[in-house]
Amino acid sequence: MTDHALVAEAQDAPAIGFFEKYLTVWVALCIVAGIGLGHLLPGVFGAIASAEVAQVNLPVAVLIWLMIVPMLLRVDFASLAQVGTFWRGIGVTLFINWAVKPFSMALLGWLFIGFLFRPWLPEGEIDSYIAGLIILAAAPCTAMVFVWSSLTRGEPNFTLSQVALNDAIMIVAFAPIVGLLLGLSAITVPWDTLLISVVLYIVLPVIVAQLVRRRLLASGGQRALDRLVGLLQPLSLVSLLATLVLLFGFQGERIIAQPLIIALIAVPILIQVYFNSGLAYLLNRISGEQHCVAGPSALIGASNFFELAVAAAIALFGLNSGAALATVVGVLVEVPVMLSVVWIVNRSRGWYERGSRVAGSAD
Numbered sequence: 001m002t003d004h005a006l007v008a009e010a011q012d013a014p015a016i017g018f019f020e021k022y023l024t025v026w027v028a029l030c031i032v033a034g035i036g037l038g039h040l041l042p043g044v045f046g047a048i049a050s051a052e053v054a055q056v057n058l059p060v061a062v063l064i065w066l067m068i069v070p071m072l073l074r075v076d077f078a079s080l081a082q083v084g085t086f087w088r089g090i091g092v093t094l095f096i097n098w099a100v101k102p103f104s105m106a107l108l109g110w111l112f113i114g115f116l117f118r119p120w121l122p123e124g125e126i127d128s129y130i131a132g133l134i135i136l137a138a139a140p141c142t143a144m145v146f147v148w149s150s151l152t153r154g155e156p157n158f159t160l161s162q163v164a165l166n167d168a169i170m171i172v173a174f175a176p177i178v179g180l181l182l183g184l185s186a187i188t189v190p191w192d193t194l195l196i197s198v199v200l201y202i203v204l205p206v207i208v209a210q211l212v213r214r215r216l217l218a219s220g221g222q223r224a225l226d227r228l229v230g231l232l233q234p235l236s237l238v239s240l241l242a243t244l245v246l247l248f249g250f251q252g253e254r255i256i257a258q259p260l261i262i263a264l265i266a267v268p269i270l271i272q273v274y275f276n277s278g279l280a281y282l283l284n285r286i287s288g289e290q291h292c293v294a295g296p297s298a299l300i301g302a303s304n305f306f307e308l309a310v311a312a313a314i315a316l317f318g319l320n321s322g323a324a325l326a327t328v329v330g331v332l333v334e335v336p337v338m339l340s341v342v343w344i345v346n347r348s349r350g351w352y353e354r355g356s357r358v359a360g361s362a363d
Contacts, residue, residue, distance in 0.1 A: 023237075023335045027328070030241050031262075034248025035255065045249045049319055057319060060246065064201060064311040066239035070232035071142050071307070072209035073225065075167055079160040086158040089293035092283045093162055096301035097140045098173060101276050105137030106130070106181045108268035117264045125322035127187050129265060132326025134181045135312050137272065138174055140166040141303035144338070145296065148303065151342045152295035159296045166300070171202055178312070190316055197315040201308055240331070243310060247328055250320035265329045270337060277302035277341045281352070288357030295345045303338055306330045 038045055051058045083090055109130040118126060142163055149159040175198045179189045216225045248255070255261060280301035284294035309327040317323040352358060 024332060026237075026241055027244060027332045030244040031248050031255075031332075034245040035252035037245065038249035038252040041249075045246070048246060049250065057314060060243060060311075060314055060319065061200065063239040063243045063246075064307065064314075065205060066232075067236050067243070067307040068201065068205045068311070069209050069212075070229060070236040072167070072205055073213050073229050073232070074146060075142065075164050075206075075209070076160060076213070077164045077168065077210065079157065079164045080168070082157045082161040083165060086155065086161065086289075086293050088287040088289040089158055089284055089297045090162060090165065092280055092287065092289070093297045093301050094165070094169075095283070096276050096280045096297075097166060098169065098177070100279065101140075101272065101301065102134060102138045102177050102181055104275060105268065105272045106134050106185065108272055109133040110185065112268045113265070117267075120258070120260055120264060122258065122261075122322075127185065128317055128322030129326045130185055131182055131187050131317065132309075132313050132321075132323035133265070133268060134185070135178055135316070135323065136269070136304050136306065136309040136327050136330045138177045138181070139170060139305035139308045139312075140300060141305050142167060142308075144334070145300050145303055148299040148338055148342055149296035151339075152299065152345050153292060154296035154299075155290070155292040158293045159300070162296070162300055167206060170305075171198070171206065174198055174202060174308075174312075193316055194312075197312045200315070201311040240307060244328055244331065247310075247314075247319060247324055255325075261325070262329055262332070265326050266333050269330055269333055273302045273333075273337050273341065277344075281345065281348075285352055285355045285358060288355070290358070291349050291352050294352065295342075298345060299338065299341060302341060303334070304330055306334060 048059050049057070113121065113129045113133070114126055121129065145163060146159060148154075149156070175191075175194050179191060179194060182189045212228075213225060216228060220227075277298040281294055281298040284297050289297070306327060309330060310324065313321065313323040313327045
């Protein structure tokens with residue numbers, strides 16, 4: 001694919017749509033619906049929970065595939081050829097995504113969930129909440145970053161190449177990082193289930209998405225691919241919301257008993273988003289990278305592939321686990337917090353470009 005086509009593809013990524021813009025509202029409604037349905041239809045939710053094969057819940061697996069595959073259709077691994085063009089921004093983002101974010105989230109989880117907030121949380125779920133936070137931070141965002149990048153007038157080739165590179169790394173790095181940090185947290189790591197999750201929710205969706213992508217581009221070009229992505233996007237969001245209804249159908253009793261749980265879990269998530277985005281933004285400025293690269297770099301460095309996190313948490317710890325709930329809190333705060341980062345990046349552009357190395361690199 002030519003450079004022009006890559007730029008056109010990224011620029012054609014839609015601005016934040018109605019459903020994405022109000023994702024926090026839909027998640028809140030799913031919390032209410034899930035809790036209510038869990039009370040009214042306990043038998044139905046029990047049947048869904050028991051529909052498992054090799055510790056994989058089949059209804060949830062189908063929903064998660066419907067979430068993930070449409071997002072991966074946007075990723076063009078041919079854009080990896082552009083990596084060297086933006087080496088400073090790529091280096092900063094990789095450092096944040098893989099050397100800082102999972103570990104900073106683990107530290108924040110231990111500090112807030114394991115220590116400061118422990119008296120207000122159910123004792124038996126403390127480790128599970130921390131595990132969910134770690135899983136959430138171990139997977140960089142794949143889809144929504146195209147929206148965030150466009151809102152900051154980000155360099156489209158950088159965004160494409162960075163997402164493709166992160167997805168390639170995630171195939172081999174997700175399981176080791178999650179296993180390492182769960183082990184350091186003294187949480188038993190079900191390695192067989194973790195590896196199955198990587199294959200089922202990363203490797204296979206990537207392969208399927210790339211095969212479909214290549215077939216469509218060969219037969220109908222970019223227009224055919226855009227048409228399919230547009231058709232599948234609403235299905236992806238509906239599948240996400242249906243999964244959340246199931247999760248809260250099982251979590252209802254716990255949340256009703258302790259309604260502060262969601263707010264307390266949100267605290268380390270919010271801190272790590274602002275910390276990692278700020279650090280990425282500052283490191284790009286120090287390195288002399290352009291603002292159109294620094295913006296998406298900060299956003300990619302801070303955001304999470306929450307669909308994968310939800311899938312992995314369910315596979316590892318179950319539908320009614322604290323880990324699954326923690327990843328869902330990430331979904332709840334994703335849109336408003338990332339939009340606030342977009343606002344900060346856009347408003348600080350003048351300050352950013354007054355940096356001596358940034359100004360020098362533009363001359």
